[in-house]
Amino acid sequence: xxxxxxxxxxxxxxxxxxxxxxxxxxxxxxxxxxxxxxxxxxxxxxxxxxxxxxxxxxxxxxxxxxxxxxxxxxxxxxxxxxxxxxxxxxxxxxxxxxxxxxxxxxxxxxxxxxxxxxxxxxxxxxxxxxxxxxxxxxxxxxxxxxxxxxxxxxxxxxxxxxxxxxxxxxxxxxxxxxxxxxxxxxxxxxxxxxxxxxxxxxxxxxxxxxxxxxxxxxxxxxxxxxxxxxxxxxxxxxxxxxxxxxxxxxxxxxxxxxxxxxxxxxxxxxxxxxxxxxxxxxxxxxxxxxxxxxxxxxxxxxxxxxxxxxxxxxxxxxxxxxxxxxxxxxxxxxxxxxxxxxxxxxxxxxxxxxxxxxxxxxxxxxxxxxxxxxxxx
Numbered sequence: 246x247x248x249x250x251x252x253x254x255x256x257x258x259x260x261x262x263x264x265x266x267x268x269x270x271x272x273x274x275x276x277x278x279x280x281x282x283x284x285x286x287x288x289x290x291x292x293x294x295x296x297x298x299x300x301x302x303x304x305x306x307x308x309x310x311x312x313x314x315x316x317x318x319x320x321x322x323x324x325x326x327x328x329x330x331x332x333x334x335x336x337x338x339x340x341x342x343x344x345x346x347x348x349x350x351x352x353x354x355x356x357x358x359x360x361x362x363x364x365x366x367x368x369x370x371x372x373x374x375x376x377x378x379x380x381x382x383x384x385x386x387x388x389x390x391x392x393x394x395x396x397x398x399x400x401x402x403x404x405x406x407x408x409x410x411x412x413x414x415x416x417x418x419x420x421x422x423x424x425x426x427x428x429x430x431x432x433x434x435x436x437x438x439x440x441x442x443x444x445x446x447x448x449x450x451x452x453x454x455x456x457x458x459x460x461x462x463x464x465x466x467x468x469x470x471x472x473x474x475x476x477x478x479x480x481x482x483x484x485x486x487x488x489x490x491x492x493x494x495x496x497x498x499x500x501x502x503x504x505x506x507x508x509x510x511x512x513x514x515x516x517x518x519x520x521x522x523x524x525x526x527x528x529x530x531x532x533x534x535x536x537x538x539x540x541x542x543x544x545x546x547x548x549x550x551x552x553x554x555x556x557x558x559x560x561x562x563x564x565x566x567x568x569x570x571x572x573x574x575x576x577x578x579x580x581x582x583x584x585x586x587x588x589x590x591x592x593x594x595x596x597x598x599x600x601x602x603x604x605x606x607x608x609x610x611x612x613x614x615x616x617x618x619x620x621x622x
Contacts, residue, residue, distance in 0.1 A: 247559075247560040248560050249560045249561075249562065250560060250561045250562065250587055250590055250591060250594075251562050251583075252561060252562060252563045252577055252578050252579075252583060252587060252588070252591045253562050253563060253564045253576075253578055254384040254412055254435065254537065254538040254564055254576060254578040254580065255384070255411075255412060255432070255434045255435040255441075255578075256434040256435075256440065256441055257434065257435055257436075257438060257578065257580055257581035257582060257583060258438070258581065258582040258583060258587075259438055259439065259440060259491075259582060260438055260495070260498065260582050262494055262498065263438055263439065263491045263494045263495045263498070264491070266487070266490045266491040266493075266494045267440070267487045267488070267490070267491045269487070269490065271486055271487060272486055272490070273486075274479065274480070274483060274484055274486050275479065279479075279486065279489075280477070280478035280479060281478070282489060282490055282493050283302075283478045283479060283480075283484075283489060284478045285493050285496075286302070286489055286492045286493045286496060287299065287300060287302070287475070287478070289492075289493065289496030289497065289499070289500060290302075290445060290496065292496070292499075292500055292504065293414060293415055293437070293496065293499060293504060294414065294419075294421045294429055294431070294445075294447055295419065295420040295421050295422060295423065295504070296421040296422045296429070296447050297422060298421070298422070298447045298448060298449055299447065299448075299472070299475055300445050300446070300447045301445065301446050301447070301468065301471040301472070301475060301480075302443055302444070302445055302480060302484060302489065302492075303443070303444050303445075303446070303466075303471065303480065303482075303484075304442060304443065304444075304482070304483070304484055304485050305442070305443075305444045306432055306434075306441060306442070306444060307409070307411035307430060307431060307432030307444050308336065308340075308444075309444045309466070310411075310430035310431065310432070310444035310445060310446045311336065311337065311340055311409060311430055312340050312466055313430070313444075313446055313463075313466040313468055314378075314407050314428045314430050314446060315337075315340050315341055315344060315346065315378075315461070316344060316459070316461040316462075316463040316466050316467075317448075317456050317459055317461075317463065317466070317467070317468040317469075318375065318376055318405065318407070318428070318452065318455050318456055318459055319341070319344065319346050319375060319376065319459055319461055320458065320459055320460035320461060321344060321345035321346065321460065321461065322345060322346070322347065323346050323347065323375045323376075324346075324347045324348075324349065324371060324373045324374050324375060325341060325346055325347070325348055325349070325374060325375055325376045325377065325378060326348075326349045326350075326351055326364060326367050326368065326374055326376075326377045326378070326404075327341065327348050327349070327350055327351070327352075327377075327378045327379070328351040328352070328359040328363070328364050328377065328378070328379040328390070328395070329350065329351075329352040329353075329359070329379070329380070330352070330353050330354075330355065330356075330357055330358055330359050330380065330383050330386065330388055330390065331355050331380065331383035331384075331385040331386045331388065331567075332355075332383075332385035332386075332567045332568055333380050333383055333384065333385060333409055333411070333412075334352070334359075334379060334380045334383060334409075335352075336409075337378040337379075337380075337407075337409070338350060341378070344461050349367055349371065349374070351363045351364055351367050355385070355386050355568070355569065355570060356386050356388065356530055356531050356532060357388070357532045358388050358389065358390050358391065358532050358533040359379055359390045359391070359395070361391055361394040361395050361398055364377060364379075364395055364398055364399070365398045368398065368399070368402050368404065372403075374402070374404045375403075375404060375405070375455065376404050376405045376406070376407055376455070377395070377399050377404055377405070377406050377407065378407045378408075378409075379392070379395060379406075379407075379408060379409070380408070380409045381408050381409065381410040381412070381413040381414070381417075381419060382410075382412045382413030382416070382417060382535040382536075382537050382538070383412075383535075384412040384535075384537070384538050384564075384576070384578075385566075385567045385568070385570070386530065386531050386540060386570070386574075387529075387530060387531040387534055387535055387538050387539055387540030387576060388531040388532060388533055388534065388535060389413070389417065389533055389534070389535035389536070390533075391533075392408055392419070392424050392426065393420075393423075393424045396424040396425035396426055397425065399425065399427075400425040405427035405428060405449070405451055405452045405455055406425065406426050406427050406428070407426075407427065407428040407429075407430070407452075408426050408428070408429055408430070409430055410429055410430065410431050411430065411431050411432045411435060412435050412436070412537055412538070412580070413436065413535065413537055414429075414431045414435075414436050414437070415435070415436025415437055415438075415499060415504070415507060415580070415581070416435070416436040416507070416508070416511045416536060416537035416579075416580040416581070417508060417511060417512075417535060417536040417537055418505075418508045421447060422449075426449075427448070427449040427451050427452040428446065428447065428448055428449070428452050429446070429447045430444065430445065430446045431444070431445045431446075432444050432445070433445075433488060433492065435537070435580055435581055436537065436580050436581050437492065437495055437496075437499075437581070438495045438498075438581040438582045439488060439491055439492055439495055440488065440491075442485045442488050443485060443488045443489070443492060446468070448468065456468065456469070465482065508536075511536045511537060511579055511580060512536050513618070513619065513622060514536075514579035514583070514584075514585065514588055515534065515535070515536040515537075515539060515579060516618045517579075517585070517588055517614075517615040517616075517618040517619050518539035518577050518579055518588060518615065519534065519539055520614040520615055520617065520618045521588075521592045521611040521612070521614050521615035522539060522541040522577075522611070523614070524610040524611045524613065524614035524615075525595075525596060525599065525606045525607070525610050525611045526606065527541040527542060527543065527575075528541060528542045529541055529542075530542050530570075530574045536579075537578065537579065537580040538564075538576050538577065538578045538579070538580065539576070539577045539579065540566075540574050540575070540576045540577075541574060541575055541577075542573060542574055543572075543573065543574060543575050544604065545572055545573055547599075547602040547603065547604065548565070548566070548571075548572035548573055548574070548575075549565070549571070549572040550602055551563075551565070551575055551595075551598055551599070551602065552564065552565040552575065554598045554601070554602065555594055555595065555598050558598070559594040559597070559598070561590065561591050561594045561595075563575055563576060563577050563578070563591065563595075564576040564578070575595075577591060585619050588615060588619075589612055589615060589616065589619075592611040592612045592615055593611075593612050595611065596608045596609070596610075596611050596612070
């Protein structure tokens with residue numbers, strides 16, 4: 246029997262305590278019992294988001310919350326800036342253009358981080374910009390953007406700042422209110438240690454004012470419906486009840502551990518992962534590496550085989566590159582319920598796979614280098 250190890254940047258492993266909550270008998274979503282659970286989860290989300298604003302839950306992936314962040318703020322013909330450094334930053338462009346929004350792209354090559362100064366320059370060049378959309382941790386490349394600096398820039402204008410924190414929330418320091426993020430969107434299957442199926446979104450007062458003028462048609466994604474239902478501790482449409490029950494448990498665990506302590510844990514795992522990659526001669530990919538996933542370049546002649554062989558032969562799932570990076574990089578995640586031992590198992594198996602595929606490495610070096618970082622703490 247093959248044991249499975251999940252080291253992908255979503256979905257991530259689920260703690261047993263959280264998984265067991267999904268096995269409980271299902272509740273009806275229009276009851277006082279479920280309302281109490283929903284209220285607890287909503288308060289817990291505020292803690293993880295580091296915001297005083299309400300955080301709304303909807304059935305869907307993080308992309309659903311991204312679409313909600315477009316259709317509720319804008320009207321056809323509005324102008325926005327999208328600051329992209331990878332696949333998920335580019336998704337903002339695709340969503341916006343679907344609704345007839347004009348996009349000024351402030352993009353950088355994949356592997357680089359967004360330059361706050363370029364956003365400032367674009368805002369000064371066009372006073373009609375309604376919003377700036379960007380990504381926190383870009384998991385397609387393993388890069389993190391300086392949201393704090395971007396927030397300071399955007400806050401001085403009439404535009405709102407919208408951030409996709411889907412992969413980074415819970416795994417790397419992110420302070421929605423302090424960093425002046427107006428709209429923050431997230432998903433359940435990464436740092437929050439849940440199965441896919443829930444998305445989250447928060448709106449600042451500045452964002453709500455812009456929402457009042459939005460003319461894009463919406464029904465399911467109308468955030469005003471969610472705000473109205475939120476007052477009664479429920480959702481406007483049928484929610485994924487078992488996921489919200491499990492969410493309350495995962496949020497309880499996060500609060501018990503302490504969000505700052507979690508950020509520090511993942512920072513340590515990131516150091517270990519980077520050391521492991523370098524020890525076997527793999528060059529890190531990414532200008533400013535994030536702390537939830539580590540990307541490294543691999544030889545193109547074997548790049549397409551590494552992920553498949555790891556999964557099929559050893560039961561270890563990691564991620565490969567996307568788009569033009571397919572077959573050129575591998576991505577090791579260290580977020581959510583991924584721990585020290587998982588990382589060591591992943592590197593031990595990676596070493597074997599690389600050797601089997603003909604790469605000359607000294608087996609044990611990646612594990613030893615990662616161990617050294619973990620021991621140092």
